[in-house]
Amino acid sequence: MDVPLIIEVARRIAEAKAVWVMTGAGVSAESGVPTFRGKDGFWGEHRFEDLATPQAFQRDPETVWRFYLWRRRLMLDRKPNPAHYAIAEVERLKPRFNLITQNVDGLHRRAGSRNVAELHGALFTDRCTECGLESRFDERGLDAEGDEPRKLPDCESIPHCSRCSAMMRPGVVWFGEPLPMAALSATERAVESADCCLVVGTSGVVYPAAGYVHQSTARGAYAVEINVEETALSAVVDTVLTGKAGEILPAIAAALKELV
Numbered sequence: 432m433d434v435p436l437i438i439e440v441a442r443r444i445a446e447a448k449a450v451w452v453m454t455g456a457g458v459s460a461e462s463g464v465p466t467f468r469g470k471d472g473f474w475g476e477h478r479f480e481d482l483a484t485p486q487a488f489q490r491d492p493e494t495v496w497r498f499y500l501w502r503r504r505l506m507l508d509r510k511p512n513p514a515h516y517a518i519a520e521v522e523r524l525k526p527r528f529n530l531i532t533q534n535v536d537g538l539h540r541r542a543g544s545r546n547v548a549e550l551h552g553a554l555f556t557d558r559c560t561e562c563g564l565e566s567r568f569d570e571r572g573l574d575a576e577g578d579e580p581r582k583l584p585d586c587e588s589i590p591h592c593s594r595c596s597a598m599m600r601p602g603v604v605w606f607g608e609p610l611p612m613a614a615l616s617a618t619e620r621a622v623e624s625a626d627c628c629l630v631v632g633t634s635g636v637v638y639p640a641a642g643y644v645h646q647s648t649a650r651g652a653y654a655v656e657i658n659v660e661e662t663a664l665s666a667v668v669d670t671v672l673t674g675k676a677g678e679i680l681p682a683i684a685a686a687l688k689e690l691v
């Protein structure tokens with residue numbers, strides 16, 4: 432690990448007026464959550480991306496539901512890793528801080544991050560295909576109010592809307608679907624106000640998420656990429672820290688703590 436560079440990055444964060452962080456699936460890799468485009472980007476013979484579309488759901492809702500239920504069950508024994516906790520620590524150290532995530536796994540909130548915009552929705556949310564009713568629950572299957580444990584729907588019984596009885600769908604953003612307005616506006620505000628950006632664990636190929644990193648650097652923000660390999664954003668950022676997010680981010684947070 433390049434300690435002088437880690438300290439330089441921590442200094443840039445300490446001096447920044449406002450910081451925003453963009454995370455992708457790589458930040459959850461050390462929690463044992465599969466990424467999308469790596470070698471583990473398959474579910475059986477399906478590519479993740481082929482299942483994350485309205486067309487796939489239209490064509491075969493059972494298979495798509497089985498995919499998302501498999502991912503929900505996977506999360507039941509996955510937990511935040513040191514990268515998630517370090518990002519929550521940076522948020523505590525930097526008052527003007529925004530976390531924008533492409534991930535739907537909920538691990539940032541479980542690690543204590545507060546100011547989180549979920550650009551691609553949330554795995555533990557169902558949404559009605561007809562009336563749009565949303566029900567959000569946590570990874571234990573407890574509903575948002577945390578009262579009666581809510582049985583995770585099993586493969587056989589696709590959940591139906593309690594209001595209009597139509598079929599529910601997972602509350603995530605599929606390819607070809609617009610992103611949630613609230614998350615988009617939070618991201619716009621974060622990018623417009625920040626002079627420092629951390630890009631963690633994303634291949635940088637999905638838009639409009641990746642476009643915000645371009646927008647941030649074009650505005651003159653100092654951008655740092657943390658990834659185990661080169662990505663589509665490596666040429667866009669100012670500094671590339673090559674390595675695991677779960678090792679690099681705690682080192683940055685520790686160095687930052689000494690500076691603020």
Ligand code: BV8
Nearest residue numbers: 455456457460466467468533606607632633634637638676
């Ligand atoms: C939209 C939710 C418009 C569901 C997801 C051609 C060119 C440009 C764009 C397009 C195009 N054709 C179509 C588009 C648009 C399309 C798009 O970007 N396609 C791409 C594939 C070309 N985008 C959309 O469709 C978006 N919507 O544009 O709508 C619109 C507007 C109005 C009205 C109608 C329509 C919607 C995109 C959202 C799709 N949903 N997920 C679910 O999760 O099931 S995307 C999915 O990819 C996940 O959210 C994921 O987070 C996201 C991005 O992937 P990454 O997070 O980067 O993950 P990946 O596996 O790729 O990379 C992991 C990285 O981690 C790697 O770099 C690896 O090296 C690194 N890593 C691994 N381990 C570690 C690590 N790093 C650090 N430490 C480690 N330990």
Ligand code: ZN
Nearest residue numbers: 559562592595
């Ligand atoms: Zn409904």
